[in-house]
Amino acid sequence: MNHKKKKLKHKKPKKKSYYIGKNNQLIGKKFEQYVAKIFIDLDKNNVITNVIKKKNGYCSEFDIVYGFIRKYYVECKYKSHNNKVTAAEVSIFAKKLDLYNINNSQACIITNNYLSNKARDICKKSHINIIERKQLQKLNYERLNLINSIKYKFSNSSKPLEQKIKQYKTR
16 A cells, blocks of 8 residues: 655745725734734834723723823724714713813824714814824835835844844944
8 A cells, every 4th residue: 555645735825915905804803913013113212002091980992002101092893994983982982081181182093084074074173183094004104114114224233133133223
């Protein structure tokens, strides 16, 4: 009997596409992870996702919190193609900020789409920052340019990686 052993092929995991295009499939937590990755790559300090705060028997979740001394609170809203962030969703976020005595200027709503006119008005009156589709695409573009420039700087040298990193940080 001739038994041949079959070689098992290890499948490489598919690369996750984080492009914000027309047919994106980022929903819920994946969208929050995508935004957190942008903040981390753009060197925001202490980026934490899904932060739970408790006060007076209430329990609330903030999608992303970043910063050391001054904390910034981010609400991520993924919306399908024709849907916009509603005034009710913005109001809930504003009430959550008020409950925990968070200054609205330290808060931001980020969406892959756009806000309705009423939602935008509430944000302006409340001084909540807004990042909509175009601004999010611009942030992602900046992130990719930063990553590529770092890769380029490190690849054009014969020094060991540790020296390259030290050299880059001291500039």
